[in-house]
Amino acid sequence: MESCPFTSIYQNYFPFWDHLSDSDRATLCRSSVSVQYPKGTTIHDGSICTGVIIPTSGCLRIYMLSEEGKEITLYRLYPGDICILSASCVLHSITFDVIVDAEEDSTCCVVGGCAFADISERVPEVKIFALETAVARFSDVMWIMQQILFMSMDKRLAIFLLDEAAKTGSDTVKLTHEQIARYMGSAREVVTRMLKYFSSEKIVEVTRKGVILLDKTRLRRLAV
Amino acid sequence: MESCPFTSIYQNYFPFWDHLSDSDRATLCRSSVSVQYPKGTTIHDGSICTGVIIPTSGCLRIYMLSEEGKEITLYRLYPGDICILSASCVLHSITFDVIVDAEEDSTCCVVGGCAFADISERVPEVKIFALETAVARFSDVMWIMQQILFMSMDKRLAIFLLDEAAKTGSDTVKLTHEQIARYMGSAREVVTRMLKYFSSEKIVEVTRKGVILLDKTRLRRLAV
Numbered sequence: 477m478e479s480c481p482f483t484s485i486y487q488n489y490f491p492f493w494d495h496l497s498d499s500d501r502a503t504l505c506r507s508s509v510s511v512q513y514p515k516g517t518t519i520h521d522g523s524i525c526t527g528v529i530i531p532t533s534g535c536l537r538i539y540m541l542s543e544e545g546k547e548i549t550l551y552r553l554y555p556g557d558i559c560i561l562s563a564s565c566v567l568h569s570i571t572f573d574v575i576v577d578a579e580e581d582s583t584c585c586v587v588g589g590c591a592f593a594d595i596s597e598r599v600p601e602v603k604i605f606a607l608e609t610a611v612a613r614f615s616d617v618m619w620i621m622q623q624i625l626f627m628s629m630d631k632r633l634a635i636f637l638l639d640e641a642a643k644t645g646s647d648t649v650k651l652t653h654e655q656i657a658r659y660m661g662s663a664r665e666v667v668t669r670m671l672k673y674f675s676s677e678k679i680v681e682v683t684r685k686g687v688i689l690l691d692k693t694r695l696r697r698l699a700v
Numbered sequence: 701m702e703s704c705p706f707t708s709i710y711q712n713y714f715p716f717w718d719h720l721s722d723s724d725r726a727t728l729c730r731s732s733v734s735v736q737y738p739k740g741t742t743i744h745d746g747s748i749c750t751g752v753i754i755p756t757s758g759c760l761r762i763y764m765l766s767e768e769g770k771e772i773t774l775y776r777l778y779p780g781d782i783c784i785l786s787a788s789c790v791l792h793s794i795t796f797d798v799i800v801d802a803e804e805d806s807t808c809c810v811v812g813g814c815a816f817a818d819i820s821e822r823v824p825e826v827k828i829f830a831l832e833t834a835v836a837r838f839s840d841v842m843w844i845m846q847q848i849l850f851m852s853m854d855k856r857l858a859i860f861l862l863d864e865a866a867k868t869g870s871d872t873v874k875l876t877h878e879q880i881a882r883y884m885g886s887a888r889e890v891v892t893r894m895l896k897y898f899s900s901e902k903i904v905e906v907t908r909k910g911v912i913l914l915d916k917t918r919l920r921r922l923a924v
Contacts, residue, residue: 540846548845569836572843600824607831611793614838618796621772621845622764 480505482585489530489558492601500595507591513578522573525565525589528606531555534582538574538613548661550574551616560609563589566596567610620661629662633670634698636660637680641689650686704729709809713754713782716825724819731815737802746797749789749813752830755779758806762798762837772885774798775840784833787813790820791834844885853886857894858922860884861904865913874910 482505486493493501507527513519519536520526529536536553538561553559560566561574566589596602636656640649651659657667671687674680679695681688689695706729710717717725731751737743743760744750753760760777762785777783784790785798790813820826860880864873875883881891895911898904903919905912913919 540842567835569832569839571839572846600828604824604827604831607828607835608793610835610838611791611831614834614841615793615795617838617841617845618764621841622796 481510482508485530485532485585490605492599492605495601496595496599500599503591503595504587507588509586511584511586513582513584515578515581517578518575519578519584520559520562520574520576522575525593526562526576526586527589528563528566528587528592529553529559529576530585530587531557531559532583532585534578534580534584536582536584537577537579539577540572541575547658548620549659550620551613552579558609560606561613563587563592563606565589566593566606570610629666629670630673630698631700632660632662633667633674634695637687637689638692638695638699641692647689647692648686649689656687705734706732706809709754709756714829716823716829719825720819720823724823727815727819728811731812733810735808735810737806737808739802739805741802742799743802743806743808744783744786744798744800746799749817750786750800750810751813752787752790752811752816753777753783753800754809754811755781755783756807756809758802758804758808760806760808761801761803763801764796765799771882772844773883774844775837776803782833784830785837787811787816787830789813790817790830794834853890853894854897854922856884856886857891857898858919861911861913862916862919862923865916871913871916872907872910873913880911 480501483501486501486504496504510532513534515534519529522541531553532555534555536559537549538551538553538559539547539549541547559576561570562576564570564573592602592606596606633656636659637649640651641647644650649656653667653671654664657664660667671680671682675682677694679689679691679698681690704725707725710725710728720728734756737758739758743753746765755777756779758779760781760783761773762775762777762783763771763773765771783800785794786800788794788797816826816830820830857880860883861873864875865871868874873880877891877895878888881888884891895904895906899906901918903913903915903922905914
């Protein structure tokens with residue numbers, strides 16, 4: 477078998493790798509590329525079967541877009557995760573489109589959709605892996621749906637601010653109201669109003685640099 | 701092989717039926733029951749692995765429930781469909797709960813979750829079938845999410861009324877505002893307000909018997 481620069485990655489990411497024939501492994505390698513995406517790049521715009529995207533560094537954001545341009549972030553993927561919804565030709569029962577952006581400078585392996593689909597039709601382990609990856613994302617989406625539809629806005633904003641602070645290790649959330657609203661699948665007006673309320677309650681301070689969390693105890697109480 | 705009253709049904713519903721060993725088919729039969737559910741019964745409440753539910757008559761409604769008791773209808777299942785989300789033991793990557801009600805008097809075959817799970821671990825065709833059925837529902841849920849989050853309310857109500865009229869073959873939608881709101885994942889107040897607007901525009905007439913569609917042409921225009 478010819479040498480393949482992706483072997484060590486695919487061994488870690490694909491539980492079926494050792495079950496593949498040499499020829500199938502060679503096909504996957506030949507159909508793979510490693511790409512660097514600067515922050516903000518659209519990696520998959522939903523229109524074609526881009527393929528299976530594996531972030532090896534950075535962070536990808538997967539979201540839905542309405543005809544009017546409204547966005548809802550469904551989930552984010554980090555090194556160790558796999559994006560399968562960008563390979564609609566592999567999963568015929570997926571009839572919706574998502575968009576994938578590089579949220580940070582990201583390096584990804586992209587396995588061509590056709591090659592992956594072809595092998596998944598012949599090797600049940602590959603098919604099962606692809607479907608299980610999609611079903612796990614189904615759970616993520618149900619969670620975000622529950623957040624958006626059922627939870628009250630103050631609770632949601634509190635959870636979002638605490639999550640961001642924990643993720644960045646800073647008590648200043650350096651995002652605009654517009655960005656926060658986008659991430660939460662809400663409207664800027666709603667976020668601004670709620671931040672004003674939090675601010676009047678001395679829970680946060682809204683500055684030009686971002687939202688400073690002043691009282692995390694109360695935020696946590698709101699988030700329960 | 702012992703005679704199984706479910707054979708003719710399972711031959712139609714399960715594409716893997718002919719690939720199963722006699723012993724696996726007998727296991728599935730022994731683990732199956734046929735149950736009649738009166739309208740309004742909760743068939744699966746999300747807490748245990750009820751199993752794979754196959755409606756052979758009637759209609760099932762699958763929905764999410766918030767802690768505060770708010771409901772969102774995700775989709776409905778009719779004869780010919782299969783409910784796999786009620787078998788969480790088969791799909792380990794499903795981490796959310798849905799509730800299944802009989803929306804009409806319904807007859808269902810219920811295949812015990814453990815038996816189905818056990819066979820699906822050994823027979824890839826069964827696993828693939830279960831996962832593909834779940835992924836198809838993922839597409840349904842994304843659709844409803846798009847409806848709820850992105851579409852304006854007038855459009856959504858117009859689509860709902862036209863759908864109901866088409867489904868029942870009657871221009872009178874015999875549902876309360878509360879029921880319409882529940883099916884649409886909205887609030888009763890919002891539905892009442894929008895119906896009042898439609899009514900003032902002579903698009904519908906709101907009576908005690910239900911909502912009479914007066915001007916379907918305008919409803920269709922709203923629904924575009």
